[in-house]
Amino acid sequence: MKDSAQDRTVTVVIYAFLLLAALVVAYPLLFVLSASVSEPQMVNSGQVVLLPAGFNLEGYREILDYAPIWRGYANTIVYTVVGTLINLAVTLSAAYALSRRETEGRNVIAFLFALTMFFSGGLIPTYLLVTELGLRNSMWALILPGAASMYNIIICRTYFASSIPYELYESAKTDGASDFRMFVGIALPLSAPIVAVMALFYGVGHWNQFFSALIYLNDDAKYPLQLVLRTLLLQQQSSGSLNDSVEALTDFTRRSRLADMMKYGLVIVAAAPLLIVYPFLQRFFVKGMLVGAIKS
The missing domain is CATH 1.20.890 (cAMP-dependent Protein Kinase, Chain A)
Structure with missing residues (x-):
């Protein structure tokens, strides 16, 4: 037709x-x-609309020559990998338990979990708790307080409950499989899309970690990439004084120009790894979000 x-x-x-x-x-x-x-x-002056004007790589050279950048990259990779693994372990196991009909009191537990989406202790109580637990100035202060997200648990629970036939669990249980065996051997292999979505969600969150690191970390050697980039940019933008010498003002002008060049390069340096990884997870991302959010 x-x-x-x-x-x-x-x-x-x-x-x-x-x-x-x-x-x-x-x-x-x-x-x-x-x-x-x-x-x-x-x-x-607005001469750059789409294509570069006055091609110059000085900003990138300054960024890549700054040694703490590489240390920040290494810290961020560790925080992202460890944090994402912990997030997935907590989120997927909680979602699996809440999706099973045999779980006693699962509705009450889900309700208590959901309360945390609307009420929280706030920044100061959280800071005091992290300090009392001895987590301050360590990577665990950036990982453990946000180990689980109730929103993500709800999505995963919906996916487990709607995408995996309940008869499959009954058959496995008849064959003597334990709950752990069913979780590892049945639920996880059949949930690759939602696992990829959660890994992307949590991974992006850890990669962009900034505010928590600013609050809890005191040691420069433990700074994640975002905090290192902020420090570098602030150093380049330090102000000059009218009473400074001509040489000092000239140096300030040079650093201001360099800071203008670096601020765009810093965005590319920080976002490049995520832009490289996302295309490989896109098909899982679309499928997982649709199934996990729409089905009930």
């Missing part, structure tokens, strides 16, 4: 809308990438 004129019009409108949405999402990233290799004066 040939499409009618109305169908073709609707198709054109849909594709035009999708193209516009893609441009809205992609343009900021392309602009930041172009600005990171352009002269700051040209960026500030």
Whole structure:
């Protein structure tokens, strides 16, 4: 059957809308990438729209020559990997238990969990608790307080309950499988999409960790990447005084120019690993979110 004129019009409108949405999402990233290799004066004057102007890699050289950057990368990778593994262990096991009909009091437990989505102790009590537990100035202060998210537990519970036939559990139980065996041997292998989604959610959160690190960490050697980048940018933007010598003002002008170049490069340096990983998880991300959020 040939499409009618109305169908073709609707198709054109849909594709035009999708193209516009893609441009809205992609343009900021392309602009930041172009600005990171352009002269700051040209960026500030609006000459950089899409393509670089006055190609210059000085900002990247300054960033990559800064030794704490690599230490921050290593710290962030450790925090992200360890934190994500702990998040997945807590979230998936809790979601599995709440999805099983045999779990006594699961509705009450789910209700108590859900309360934490609306009420919390606040920043100061949390800080005091972390300090009393001896976690301050360690990576555990960035990982354990947020080890589980009730929102993610609900999504995983919905996925387990709606995507895995209950008869499969009954058959495995008849064959003598324990709850742990059913969780590891049945639930997890059949839940690759939702596991990938949760890993991406938690991984991005740990990679962008900033505020908690700013509060709980005192040792520069333990700073994650985001905090190192902030420190570097603040150092480059330190202000000068009108009473300074000509040499000092010249140096301040140079550092201000360099800071303008670096701020776009810092965005690329911090976001590049996530941009590289996401395409490999995209198909799991879409499927997991649809099944985990829509089915009931």
